[in-house]
Each structure stands twice: as C-alpha cells, then as structure tokens.
Amino acid sequence: xxxxxxxxxVNEAIERVMQYTIKGSLQRVPIEESYGxxxxxxxxxxxxxxxxxxxxxxxxxxxxxxxxxxxxxxxLQFEVIGEIGAGSVFEREVGEMQAVRIMTxxxxxxxxxxxxxxxxxxxxxxxxxxxxxIKRSFKTGDNISFAGExxxxxxxxxxxxTYINPGMVALLAxxxxxxxxxxxxxxxxxxxTGSELLDIDEPxxxxxxxxxxxxxxxxxxxRAGGEPVYFxxxxxxxHTCYEQVKAALEQVDLLLTTGGVxxxxxxxxxxIYEKMGANVLFNKVGMRPGSVTTVAEKDGKLLFGLSGNxxxxxxxxxxxxRPIIRTFLHSYQPVMKKEVAVLGADFSKPNPFDRFVRGxxxxxxxxxxxxxxxxxxxxxxxxxxxxxxxxxxxxxxRGYERGMKVSxxxxxxxxxxxxxxxxxxxxxxxxxxxxxx
Amino acid sequence: xxxxxxxxxVNEAIERVMQYTIKGSLQRVPIEESYGxxxxxxxxxxxxxxxxxxxxxxxxxxxxxxxxxxxxxxxLQFEVIGEIGAGSVFEREVGEMQAVRIMTxxxxxxxxxxxxxxxxxxxxxxxxxxxxxIKRSFKTGDNISFAGExxxxxxxxxxxxTYINPGMVALLAxxxxxxxxxxxxxxxxxxxTGSELLDIDEPxxxxxxxxxxxxxxxxxxxRAGGEPVYFxxxxxxxHTCYEQVKAALEQVDLLLTTGGVxxxxxxxxxxIYEKMGANVLFNKVGMRPGSVTTVAEKDGKLLFGLSGNxxxxxxxxxxxxRPIIRTFLHSYQPVMKKEVAVLGADFSKPNPFDRFVRGxxxxxxxxxxxxxxxxxxxxxxxxxxxxxxxxxxxxxxRGYERGMKVSxxxxxxxxxxxxxxxxxxxxxxxxxxxxxx
Numbered sequence: 001x002x003x004x005x006x007x008x009x010v011n012e013a014i015e016r017v018m019q020y021t022i023k024g025s026l027q028r029v030p031i032e033e034s035y036g037x038x039x040x041x042x043x044x045x046x047x048x049x050x051x052x053x054x055x056x057x058x059x060x061x062x063x064x065x066x067x068x069x070x071x072x073x074x075x076l077q078f079e080v081i082g083e084i085g086a087g088s089v090f091e092r093e094v095g096e097m098q099a100v101r102i103m104t105x106x107x108x109x110x111x112x113x114x115x116x117x118x119x120x121x122x123x124x125x126x127x128x129x130x131x132x133x134i135k136r137s138f139k140t141g142d143n144i145s146f147a148g149e150x151x152x153x154x155x156x157x158x159x160x161x162t163y164i165n166p167g168m169v170a171l172l173a174x175x176x177x178x179x180x181x182x183x184x185x186x187x188x189x190x191x192x193t194g195s196e197l198l199d200i201d202e203p204x205x206x207x208x209x210x211x212x213x214x215x216x217x218x219x220x221x222x223r224a225g226g227e228p229v230y231f232x233x234x235x236x237x238x239h240t241c242y243e244q245v246k247a248a249l250e251q252v253d254l255l256l257t258t259g260g261v262x263x264x265x266x267x268x269x270x271x272i273y274e275k276m277g278a279n280v281l282f283n284k285v286g287m288r289p290g291s292v293t294t295v296a297e298k299d300g301k302l303l304f305g306l307s308g309n310x311x312x313x314x315x316x317x318x319x320x321x322r323p324i325i326r327t328f329l330h331s332y333q334p335v336m337k338k339e340v341a342v343l344g345a346d347f348s349k350p351n352p353f354d355r356f357v358r359g360x361x362x363x364x365x366x367x368x369x370x371x372x373x374x375x376x377x378x379x380x381x382x383x384x385x386x387x388x389x390x391x392x393x394x395x396x397x398r399g400y401e402r403g404m405k406v407s408x409x410x411x412x413x414x415x416x417x418x419x420x421x422x423x424x425x426x427x428x429x430x431x432x433x434x435x436x437x
Numbered sequence: 438x439x440x441x442x443x444x445x446x447v448n449e450a451i452e453r454v455m456q457y458t459i460k461g462s463l464q465r466v467p468i469e470e471s472y473g474x475x476x477x478x479x480x481x482x483x484x485x486x487x488x489x490x491x492x493x494x495x496x497x498x499x500x501x502x503x504x505x506x507x508x509x510x511x512x513l514q515f516e517v518i519g520e521i522g523a524g525s526v527f528e529r530e531v532g533e534m535q536a537v538r539i540m541t542x543x544x545x546x547x548x549x550x551x552x553x554x555x556x557x558x559x560x561x562x563x564x565x566x567x568x569x570x571i572k573r574s575f576k577t578g579d580n581i582s583f584a585g586e587x588x589x590x591x592x593x594x595x596x597x598x599t600y601i602n603p604g605m606v607a608l609l610a611x612x613x614x615x616x617x618x619x620x621x622x623x624x625x626x627x628x629x630t631g632s633e634l635l636d637i638d639e640p641x642x643x644x645x646x647x648x649x650x651x652x653x654x655x656x657x658x659x660r661a662g663g664e665p666v667y668f669x670x671x672x673x674x675x676h677t678c679y680e681q682v683k684a685a686l687e688q689v690d691l692l693l694t695t696g697g698v699x700x701x702x703x704x705x706x707x708x709i710y711e712k713m714g715a716n717v718l719f720n721k722v723g724m725r726p727g728s729v730t731t732v733a734e735k736d737g738k739l740l741f742g743l744s745g746n747x748x749x750x751x752x753x754x755x756x757x758x759r760p761i762i763r764t765f766l767h768s769y770q771p772v773m774k775k776e777v778a779v780l781g782a783d784f785s786k787p788n789p790f791d792r793f794v795r796g797x798x799x800x801x802x803x804x805x806x807x808x809x810x811x812x813x814x815x816x817x818x819x820x821x822x823x824x825x826x827x828x829x830x831x832x833x834x835r836g837y838e839r840g841m842k843v844s845x846x847x848x849x850x851x852x853x854x855x856x857x858x859x860x861x862x863x864x865x866x867x868x869x870x871x872x873x874x
Contacts, residue, residue: 031637032667035656047641087633089644105633105745107644158822165849166660167795167821170653170747174646178638196524196542200468201615204484207526207544209611216607219472223603230469308542310607339800358604363776366805366842384604385595388852405803412602412851415825 005284007291010319010354011423014335016281017320018419020297021327021334022253024186028179031172034164038225038329040181043158043171048148053108056145060121060132061112062099067137075122080130084109099132108144115143161332163414183329185227188321189252190214191245192233193259193269194308199233213258213313217306220317223412224325242272245303254301254324256317259308269294269305278303286395287354290316315356315390318411326416333416336390336409343391343406344371348399355395358387361408370408388412442721444728447756447791448860451772453718454757455856457734458764458771459690461623465616468609471601475662475766477618480595480608485585490545493582497558497569498549499536504574512559517567521546536569545581552580598769600851620766622664625758626689627651628682629670630696630706631745636670650695650750654743657754660849661762679709682740691738691761693754696745706731706742715740723832724791727753752793752827755848763853770853773827773846780828780843781808785836792832795824798845807845825849 008016026040055061062078070076076097083101084090090100090109099116100109108115121132151157157171164172164180172180197211198204214230221228231248234257235241249255257269273280278296283305285293289312294305304321306313318336326334341361359372370391374383390409393400400406445453463477492498499515507513513534520538521527527537527546536553537546545552558569588594594608601609601617609617634648635641651667658665668685671694672678686692694706710717715733720742722730726749731742741758743750755773763771778798796809807828811820827846830837837843 031652032655032665035659051641051646052643085632087631087645105646162822164656165822165825166653166656166751167824169656170649170751170821173637173649173652176637176647194524195522200610200613204488206489208524209488209542210613212607212610215468215610216603218469219601219603219606222472228469314603314607340803342803363805366777366779368800368803368805384607385599385602387604388602412849414849 005292007284007286008282010285010287013282013285013293013295014319014323014419014422017295017302018323018327020281020300020302021324022186022300023330024183024253024328026181026330027184028181031169031178031180034172034177034180034182035166035169036225037164037180037182038326038331039158039160039162039164039168040183040330042156042160043162043168043175043177045151045153045155045157046175048153049151049174050145050147050149052147054145055102055104055106055108055115055143057115057117057143058104059102059115059117059143060099061094061102061109061115062138063094063096063112064114064138064140064142066097067114067116067134070134070137072135075133075135077124077131077133080123080132113140113144114138117143159332161330163331165414185225186253186325186328187229187251188221188226188325189248189255190217190221190228190230191248191255191257193236193241193257194233195236197233213306213308213310216310217256217258217313217317220314220322221325224322225329225331226325238268238271241268242275245272246276249298249301249303252301253328254304254321256304256306256321258306258313273298273303273305287315287356288351290319290356291353293320295320310384311358314358318390318409319356323419331416333418335417335419335422336411337413337415337417338392338407338409338422339368340405341368341370341389341391341408343400343402343404344369346400346402347372347393348401350397350399351393351395353395355391355393356409357391357393358384359389359391359408360386361389361410368408370406442729444721444723445719447722447724450719450722450730450732451756451760451856451859454732454739455760455764457718457737457739458761459623459737460767461621461690461765463618464621465618468606468614468617471609471614471617471619472603472606473662474601474617474619475763475768476595476597476599476601476605477620477767479593479597480599480605480612480614482588482590482592482594483612485590486588486611487582487584487586489584491582492539492541492543492545492552492580494552494554494580495541496539496552496554496580497536498531498539498546498552499575500531500533500549501551501575501577501579503534504551504553504571507571507574509572512570512572514561514568514570517560517569550577550581551575554580596769598767600768602851622662623690623762623765624688625658625663625665625762626685626692627654627658627665627667628685628692628694630673630678630694631670632673634670650743650745650747653747654693654695654750654754657751657759658762661759662766662768663762675705675708678705679712682709683713686735686738686740689738690765691741691758693741693743693758695743695750710735710740710742724752724793725788727756727793728790730757732757747821748795751795755827755846756793760856768853770855772854772856772859773848774850774852774854775829775844775846775859776805777842778805778807778826778828778845780837780839780841781806783837783839784809784830785838787834787836788830788832789834790832792828792830793846794828794830795821796826796828796845797823798826798847805845807843 078099086105094111192214278298283294293316323334392407515536523542531548629651715735720731730753760771829844
C-alpha cells in the first residue's frame with residue numbers, strides 16, 4: 001500500500017500524466033454533427049478558390065483591348081449580347097465591341113479579360129439593341145478574381161487537431177467534406193466513493209450530503225470533449241469496491257474516482273491501486289486545493305483519484321484529466337490556455353503551496369482582470385457557477401495584492417495551448433510585476 | 438414588392454428584431470444533459486449549506502468548557518470515546534473530559550461545541566484507553582462550520598436564464614435537481630437559395646460553387662443554442678419557392694434563408710415576403726458586410742434573409758439571429774459580449790459604413806489585442822476558422838490605425854450581455870483613444 005505521500009510540483013505531475021497520452025481512433029461524422037469536434041486529419045483544399053475566373057462585382061465583362069481608346073470626351077459603346085448570373089456559364093464567345101452583363105460571383109465569359117463595374121457605365125437602347133457606354137480604358141485582368149488566387153488546390157487549410165468552429169465548418173463544406181474525420185470521444189468512467197454521499201434524488205439525512213462531484217465532473221468531461229460514463233456510487237467494502245473498479249476500468253478509456261474524504265482514515269484507493277498492480281504516478285501534489293490527487297496507470301489506462309472536496313476535484317480534473325482528453329481528440333494544444341491578468345483582490349497571507357483559485361475573468365477597458373469567486377464563506381456555494389478561470393498563485397513567502405499581475409488558466413476557452421507554452425509561461429509568474437496601466 | 442432599400446443603423450435594426458422575441462417553453466432534462474443549456478427557473482437552495490454543524494478539519498470534537506484550564510505547562514487529557522467519519526452520526530452524547538475523533542465533513546456529535554485540529558493534540562494510550570492531550574483552551578464554536586453559514590435554505594443561487602457550466606451543475610446536484618428546468622431549443626429552419634450552389638457531395642461544375650453557408654449557419658445555430666433544421670436548397674422558380682418557404686415556416690420557430698446573390702437581379706425574396714403578407718422590419722442595414730440583410734415577421738415568427746456572401750451571412754446571423762435564439766432560451770444577456778481591444782492592424786481607408794471585421798482576439802501581457810483575419814486575399818479562406826471576434830469599426834471620415842482602441846464582439850463567449858449594455862458601450866467607440874500601455 002502506498003502509505004507515504006511525497007508531494008511533487010504541479011508541472012512535474014502534469015508531465016508524468018502526459019507520458020501516458022493516447023490518441024483516439026478516427027471516425028467520420030456528418031458535417032452537421034462536426035461542430036465542437038477536433039479535426040482528425042488535415043483539412044485540404046480539393047480545388048482552387050475561386051474555382052474559376054470570376055467577377056467580384058455586378059457589371060459588364062468585355063475584352064479590355066476594345067476599351068483602349070475610350071475617354072471621357074470620346075466614350076465608346078458596346079453591345080450587350082447577354083447576361084450571366086452566378087452559377088451559369090455563358091455559352092458563346094464574346095467578340096469585338098461586345099459585352100455581357102455579369103453578376104457577382106459569375107464565371108468570366110470566354111473572350112473577356114476585364115469587368116467594368118455597374119456604376120461606371122451608362123446603359124442605353126438603340127434599334128432594339130442594349131448598349132453600354134464607357135468613358136475610360138481597362139487593362140487585362142481588371143476586376144477579375146482569378147482561379148486559385150485565394151487558395152491553391154492541395155493547400156492545407158487547417159492542421160489535424162484544430163477545434164471545429166462555424167468558420168471551420170464553412171471550410172469543410174467548401175471543400176466537399178460531407179463527412180468529417182474527427183477523433184472519437186474518449187469514454188471516461190466516473191465512480192463516486194464516500195459513505196456520506198446521498199444520491200441526487202434522495203431526501204437529506206443527518207450527517208450526509210448529496211453527491212455533487214460526480215455530476216460536476218460529468219459536465220467537465222463534456223466540456224473537455226469526452227463521453228462520460230457514470231458508474232454510480234461504489235461500495236465502502238474494500239473487496240467489492242476493488243472488483244467494481246476493475247470491472248469499470250475495462251469498459252472505459254480512463255477512469256475517475258471522486259472520493260468523499262480528502263485525507264481521512266477511510267481512503268482505500270491506494271490499496272485498490274496496489275492490488276490491481278497499477279503504477280502510481282503520484283499521490284500528492286504541492287498545490288491547494290487538490291493536494292491529495294492521485295494518478296495511477298494500469299496497462300496504459302489512467303486512473304485519476306480526484307479529491308472528494310468539490311474545489312479540489314474541479315481543479316484536479318482541469319489540470320490533469322483535461323489534457324489527456326484533448327490529446328485523445330488529436331488536439332495539438334491540449335492544455336488550458338494561460339494568460340496574464342491583473343489580480344482583483346488581495347491574498348495577503350503567504351502560502352508555501354501553489355494555489356489555484358477559482359475566479360472570474362472580466363475585461364476592463366482592454367485589460368484582463370481576475371477576480372476570485374467565493375472568497376467569502378457566505379458566497380462560496382453560489383459563486384461556483386461564476387468561475388471561468390483558475391487564478392494561479394505560486395507558493396512562496398509573500399502574499400499577493402490587488403493590482404498585481406498573475407497567471408490565469410482559461411476554463412471556457414477551446415483553443416488551448418501547447419504543454420511547452422504552458423510550462424514556459426509559468427516561469428514568468430515569478431515576476432509579480434505591479435500593474436501601472 | 439419591396440423595391441426601395443433604405444439602410445438603417447445596426448443598433449436600430451437589432452432593436453426592431455428584438456421587438457419580436459419569444460421565450461420558449463420549459464422542459465426538464467436529466468442533470469447529465471443539462472450542461473450548456475440555460476436555466477429555465479431560478480436555482481433555489483432546498484436546504485442549508487452546510488446542512489448541519491460540521492467539522493472543516495480532521496480532529497477531535499469536545500466540549501469547549503472542559504478546555505478552559507488547559508495550558509502549555511498544564512495540559513489536559515481527554516478520553517477518546519469513539520470516532521466518526523463523514524456520513525455517519527455519533528449516537529451517544531459526549532460527556533465531561535471526553536472527545537470524539539472526527540473526520541473532515543462529519544457532523545458535530547451531540548454535546549460538543551468545538552473541534553481541536555489533529556495537529557494540535559498529542560495522542561496516547563493508557564490502561565487500554567485512547568487519550569488525547571491538549572495544551573490550550575478553545576471557545577465555543579471553534580472550528581465548526583455551522584448549518585446554513587454558507588447558504589440559507591430558500592436562497593436564489595442563480596437566476597433564470599443563467600448558462601449552465603460545470604460549477605452550475607455542481608449546484609444543481611447539491612440542491613437535488615435530478616431533472617433540471619431549461620428552455621426548449623428553438624427550431625431554426627435553414628433554406629439555401631441560389632442557382633450557383635452545388636450540394637456538398639456534388640462534383641464541381643463550371644461556374645458553380647459548393648453550398649457552404651447552409652452548413653456554416655447550421656453550426657452557428659448550434660453554437661447559439663438552437664436546433665437547426667436544414668430544408669435543403671430551394672427552387673429558383675418563384676411559385677415553387679414561395680410554397681416551400683411557406684411550408685418550411687410552419688415547421689420551425691424561425692426561418693433563415695441564405696441567398697446565393699448578394700444584390701443581383703435574381704433576388705426574389707422580397708416578393709416572397711410580400712406574397713406571404715409578411716411585415717418587413719428592414720431590408721438594408723448601414724453596415725459592411727451584410728448590408729442587404731432582410732428581416733421580416735409573419736404571425737410572430739421571424740424570417741431572416743441572410744446574404745449569400747459568407748462573411749455577410751456570418752455577421753448577419755450573429756448580430757440579429759443570435760439574440761433571438763438566446764432570448765428564446767431564457768438568457769437574460771442575449772447579445773454578444775462587447776469589449777474594448779487594441780487594434781492589431783491598420784484600416785487606413787475611411788469607410789462611411791460601420792464595419793464588422795472578422796478577427797482573432799489574443800491576450801498580450803494582460804491586454805486584449807484584436808487582429809483581423811483574412812485581410813490578405815491569399816489567406817481569406819483558411820482564416821475563416823480563426824475568427825473568435827468581430828471587430829467593430831464605426832463608419833466615418835477617418836481610418837483606423839494599429840494601436841487604436843476598438844470595440845470587439847466575442848463570438849465564443851457564453852455569458853453574453855444585455856441589450857442596453859451592448860448599445861451603451863457602442864457610444865464609447867467614438868473615442869478612438871490611442872493605446873499607451
């Protein structure tokens with residue numbers, strides 16, 4: 001049994017977990033269901049954009065050489081021999097002193113090499129013929145969007161692992177991805193342990209509380225892009241629980257437990273890991289909350305032993321489980337985005353441990369401001385919903401004051417960042433520069 | 438037929454649309470499916486938090502009056518008569534000079550009024566009895582979390598219309614919401630028109646392009662929280678199209694069309710609106726792109742005639758359709774959040790119209806920086822996926838330079854803002870203050 005708990009640094013803990021990343025298999029989903037997934041393959045242009053020479057304006061297509069002599073004082077007249085809307089092709093070849101009325105987006109007719117914008121011509125009729133009069137010359141290529149000038153066939157427009165937002169969906173449709181290659185969602189099992197836990201629909205009982213962590217983590221998994229599988233609340237009896245954990249692990253890609261006791265005498269998870277023959281990566285992290293987070297690995301599958309304390313459970317998931325889920329989905333920026341913000345409250349008391357404080361990021365006249373939520377006891381419950389960042393306060397011998405610059409981790413962001421970048425920026429936290437903006 | 442198109446200001450257009458908001462009916466979804474919805478009712482605490490007096494630490498519960506005489510030099514010994522884990526209730530009453538080992542979160546036993554933290558006691562055995570020794574006195578209430586001190590029963594913890602994130606899910610579970618009241622998703626119909634459009638799986642043909650707008654808007658609807666219904670590409674023949682639009686409108690809460698021609702001769706949507714007896718709210722907006730956006734209303738249902746130009750379609754949706762969807766979902770902040778950022782590129786050429794430029798918001802050392810995407814023709818296609826903001830450049834006689842402060846609208850944000858706030862902040866755009874940070 002793992003008895004001694006030696007704390008390791010947060011970054012070291014993340015690195016150990018990230019040695020066991022797995023990339024999920026690919027599947028194709030209909031483009032209508034692709035929003036919110038991550039690209040499983042590079043997005044490649046299957047044709048030039050524009051696909052053909054086309055008109056960017058409403059106007060008249062003609063041969064530029066016929067306009068050479070046109071001036072304000074000696075305008076030239078062209079016969080309008082037809083019109084062409086977007087989506088159709090003009091069948092004939094346009095000849096000398098002829099023009100074709102052309103709509104935005106339509107293909108340039110054969111023979112033409114310039115477009116004159118609608119506003120620059122004077123339209124007239126003579127002997128049943130439509131004419132236009134122009135007062136200046138045009139050069140070959142004027143007002144033509146040439147095939148391939150935006151994007152060349154074969155170009156990679158987004159790399160594998162890109163988050164699919166509506167703009168990406170437009171690209172996928174443009175290049176014919178009726179079915180989109182995306183990573184399959186990892187199945188994440190959830191087990192709640194703790195004899196004090198009531199089911200959500202049970203009436204309250206003396207000494208007991210409702211199980212909120214399991215559902216909180218359930219939605220954190222959804223936000224991260226995984227598929228949660230809730231196994232319910234497991235037995236307090238060691239052998240039964242061991243069998244339950246073992247059976248659950250076989251059905252999922254990774255398994256979370258959220259215990260009811262943060263460090264109490266009843267925590268038998270270490271013993272279960274040992275009996276399973278799992279390799280414990282760490283069982284204590286030098287951070288608050290979440291110091292008793294345990295991660296183990298068994299035959300390549302990760303077991304996350306998250307705390308029963310709601311804040312600790314929340315933070316442990318976002319730091320350690322989220323990047324595993326995002327990597328499974330082929331995201332190349334699997335870690336939470338880390339930014340600099342101005343601290344909106346005092347944390348005067350020094351703390352030897354790195355703290356991750358739930359906060360709300362707001363913008364004030366172009367600056368990022370990080371305000372802790374739930375510092376007062378009286379608001380700790382209702383403020384849980386307001387958190388959209390974790391404020392990172394590195395441990396040390398000094399406190400933090402309102403107005404200092406601190407690092408924040410973005411919870412609702414979908415872009416994420418690379419592991420190296422996450423670690424790199426962490427080293428700048430030491431600055432604790434005052435904000436003079 | 439509406440022939441004359443008189444442009445109105447963007448804010449005026451939004452106000453006209455918002456006169457036709459509808460709040461959708463409520464439904465209850467299992468808590469596991471509640472993430473990403475909006476609360477349909479206020480979230481109310483069904484019990485005190487904590488529900489009972491409990492210990493915030495591992496330690497020993499005892500009667501504080503028995504500790505009065507304890508000092509460093511004259512420590513007192515207490516008999517440990519039992520232990521109590523989280524979730525269980527100590528059955529007996531604790532008497533004079535007795536103590537009970539208590540775990541974090543467990544209920545304070547009868548008779549006790551203080552908890553001594555584990556670190557402050559010395560444990561010992563004598564004559565088969567467990568004893569603890571303490572070296573200082575404690576007051577009544579020391580180290581006890583009292584029932585209701587965090588939240589009182591009946592308190593409203595989040596108002597109707599709040600976005601449900603994982604923290605909210607934790608609250609819902611805590612207060613017994615096995616099924617969560619949420620707004621039903623509005624059904625949004627999508628019709629593509631335009632004879633130049635190919636289906637996504639059709640091979641390219643001369644003069645034609647694939648229909649990307651319908652799928653882009655489909656995912657924009659998903660992002661906004663609606664349920665898209667794609668009716669496909671409709672006929673170019675007026676009467677057939679009229680019948681199709683009329684039939685489609687009956688099946689949805691609101692209907693979007695995205696046309697293939699931005700202002701060309703073939704746009705028969707106005708005639709269809711007139712034949713339906715729809716009330717046209719506006720058919721031209723003083724903005725770029727999206728000036729030809731049309732919104733009409735028929736028997737309380739809105740019809741959005743979005744442009745066939747991808748950028749115009751995108752912007753028109755986010756400005757006019759999104760707040761209608763969010764209001765339907767009972768969000769009280771239905772409009773895109775508007776913030777101030779530093780412009781990351783020059784827009785030197787003045788433009789009389791308010792422009793909405795797709796851009797990417799990044800953070801640089803605590804400041805918001807808005808960089809336009811797709812300014813170069815060569816990157817216009819691939820950059821579509823990078824946009825997470827619209828940069829608002831109010832029309833006027835001067836251009837904008839890199840480093841100026843501008844307003845940006847956040848596309849991926851879920852909090853949103855109130856209509857008044859959106860309009861209010863708009864008036865500050867005029868400042869065009871230089872950024873000196």
